[in-house]
Amino acid sequence: MNSRCVVALDAMGGDHGPGVVIPAALDALQSSPQLSLVLVGEESLLRGFFADGLPERLTIRHASEKVEMHESPSKALRSKKDSSMRVAIDLVKEGVADACVSAGNTGALMAIAKFVLKTIPGIDRPAIIATVPALKGHTHVLDLGANVDCTAEHLCQFAVMGYELVRSLEGKDNPSVGLLNIGEEEIKGNEQVKRAAKLIAESPINFVGYVEGNDLYTGNVDVVVTDGFVGNVALKTSEGLAKMILQIIRESFGRNVFTKLAGFLAMPALRAFRGRIDPRKYNGASLVGLRGIVVKSHGNADRIAFRHAIETAQREVEHAVLHRIGERVAEVFAAAESA
Amino acid sequence: MNSRCVVALDAMGGDHGPGVVIPAALDALQSSPQLSLVLVGEESLLRGFFADGLPERLTIRHASEKVEMHESPSKALRSKKDSSMRVAIDLVKEGVADACVSAGNTGALMAIAKFVLKTIPGIDRPAIIATVPALKGHTHVLDLGANVDCTAEHLCQFAVMGYELVRSLEGKDNPSVGLLNIGEEEIKGNEQVKRAAKLIAESPINFVGYVEGNDLYTGNVDVVVTDGFVGNVALKTSEGLAKMILQIIRESFGRNVFTKLAGFLAMPALRAFRGRIDPRKYNGASLVGLRGIVVKSHGNADRIAFRHAIETAQREVEHAVLHRIGERVAEVFAAAESA
Numbered sequence: 018m019n020s021r022c023v024v025a026l027d028a029m030g031g032d033h034g035p036g037v038v039i040p041a042a043l044d045a046l047q048s049s050p051q052l053s054l055v056l057v058g059e060e061s062l063l064r065g066f067f068a069d070g071l072p073e074r075l076t077i078r079h080a081s082e083k084v085e086m087h088e089s090p091s092k093a094l095r096s097k098k099d100s101s102m103r104v105a106i107d108l109v110k111e112g113v114a115d116a117c118v119s120a121g122n123t124g125a126l127m128a129i130a131k132f133v134l135k136t137i138p139g140i141d142r143p144a145i146i147a148t149v150p151a152l153k154g155h156t157h158v159l160d161l162g163a164n165v166d167c168t169a170e171h172l173c174q175f176a177v178m179g180y181e182l183v184r185s186l187e188g189k190d191n192p193s194v195g196l197l198n199i200g201e202e203e204i205k206g207n208e209q210v211k212r213a214a215k216l217i218a219e220s221p222i223n224f225v226g227y228v229e230g231n232d233l234y235t236g237n238v239d240v241v242v243t244d245g246f247v248g249n250v251a252l253k254t255s256e257g258l259a260k261m262i263l264q265i266i267r268e269s270f271g272r273n274v275f276t277k278l279a280g281f282l283a284m285p286a287l288r289a290f291r292g293r294i295d296p297r298k299y300n301g302a303s304l305v306g307l308r309g310i311v312v313k314s315h316g317n318a319d320r321i322a323f324r325h326a327i328e329t330a331q332r333e334v335e336h337a338v339l340h341r342i343g344e345r346v347a348e349v350f351a352a353a354e355s356a
Numbered sequence: 357m358n359s360r361c362v363v364a365l366d367a368m369g370g371d372h373g374p375g376v377v378i379p380a381a382l383d384a385l386q387s388s389p390q391l392s393l394v395l396v397g398e399e400s401l402l403r404g405f406f407a408d409g410l411p412e413r414l415t416i417r418h419a420s421e422k423v424e425m426h427e428s429p430s431k432a433l434r435s436k437k438d439s440s441m442r443v444a445i446d447l448v449k450e451g452v453a454d455a456c457v458s459a460g461n462t463g464a465l466m467a468i469a470k471f472v473l474k475t476i477p478g479i480d481r482p483a484i485i486a487t488v489p490a491l492k493g494h495t496h497v498l499d500l501g502a503n504v505d506c507t508a509e510h511l512c513q514f515a516v517m518g519y520e521l522v523r524s525l526e527g528k529d530n531p532s533v534g535l536l537n538i539g540e541e542e543i544k545g546n547e548q549v550k551r552a553a554k555l556i557a558e559s560p561i562n563f564v565g566y567v568e569g570n571d572l573y574t575g576n577v578d579v580v581v582t583d584g585f586v587g588n589v590a591l592k593t594s595e596g597l598a599k600m601i602l603q604i605i606r607e608s609f610g611r612n613v614f615t616k617l618a619g620f621l622a623m624p625a626l627r628a629f630r631g632r633i634d635p636r637k638y639n640g641a642s643l644v645g646l647r648g649i650v651v652k653s654h655g656n657a658d659r660i661a662f663r664h665a666i667e668t669a670q671r672e673v674e675h676a677v678l679h680r681i682g683e684r685v686a687e688v689f690a691a692a693e694s695a
Binding site: 150151152162165166197199200207208210229230231232233234235243245246247249250251252253254255256257258259260261262264265266269270272275276278279280282283284285286287289290293294 | 582
């Protein structure tokens, strides 16, 4: 494991900007003596947070612009060359930082990261991979919105990258990979999914075949592969359902004085429950397939959530994920070409 | 409203067959004096449930075969012409029944229903529409697995059918219809979704534009339109997540004697919570776009859930949903052709 790790943070990104990024950065620095952080953004604004000077292992890198949350990716790419997002990615490209984290606009982050860092040989398109809690452990899902019209070849590349990412990060020898499909016989799957299944089955990863939507949460497989449209819908649907369920639980306990009292007594159990599905613990989706580590935080991440995103980036650096994915992809797709 | 209503039940379908269908049928008959039911299946077996003779408004129609849960739809269609599923659909075709309900194999049900009943003029493919609970009211979602490779025209047909179904069933003047998409700027939507949005916007329904996965549960729109692959994944993902959450709640209250006591005290609140998201209340997905009413029950529906599916069929008959969808589709697509 690499002992030192430098992560560049897009301090202006997300709904809350430096108000969340800086406290999260301080928390991360405190818990990890190996970590150094670079805050990227409007320098005078950022300095204002540190009346007593910068703490150890924290530096500031000025960037004069900011990518807005609803700005078009191509506009952000073309016209904001000094945005905090762009500069954070540039630092990775230049080797100043080992990884970067941004809570900014996903489309812009993907476009800029792809332009600046380029994809690794053998990969046509980067993908976004995130982790969700499952009954047993958790599940890694990709792609989550970077690619809406995927070919079978793209899905196969995602499968290989997801496999190696989980293998490196979690120290699992041979994580299982499933391809998301629907369960009806014969009307099963669209053409590109069927073709992808054949391709993945021929690759040297532990492919367990088709899985269904519920398998995101069973923990039966380590990695679920799907295209960005379906993946994004599955995740957003989950967010909507979880929010509704938590709201209904609140309402159920708020109905009258008895249920309120019960809710008070049930607090430790409800807290344990919330702790297990707390999305903040799972914050930090990785853009894989690039020649650099880029982690996307949820736009409205709070201090705890953003800190998890920083830790995700740090873990990927320490486990040499980039190098290992590159090697695996080269091996699989070189083998496929010579076959 | 039509006062009398005859519903044919595939008594052999689903995981439990007549053991669930018959008790559910008796419950439905008891609560609705307008309803008559025809149990379709192996006559001697079904008679065995009625030692004292058949109750009023219940008849048995013999069918010698049964479509298995994992049988291929084309095989079921070709070779099982006397299956309980087929005969129940035949009864609708012949006008003996106003609707039919089956908990059997979805693919086979769709294939047989399409073959026997045919689609209504203007509709290329039938769709499956179901209802999910939302923070405000509930949401209707289609398609849920009948069509995996949809064109923009298909999605537009689904939108029009969903609109009219909800309009007829719920007495809403102008229900809102959204098209499921992902929220990233520029990388937003695949080509067919973008084309579908244009087509739907030109149709005379209340189209509110794109919605995202979480809107299945916000209640912000009445109808969410998507292709069968995405719809099926969204629903299965929701099932998986809800199951995980309920399991974690159980575990959280089971941790120790204090949380167990709290769980006991919290029972009324937890019951109210479960009541609001009870999937049994939402059982009964409709196959729309056919010249007959066909309702699909979940395969492992219990007595309460199957009864809800019967009631769904009955409501569609009473609200003349078939006729109204036919009229609406004729109006919209005739107008489109003459435009």
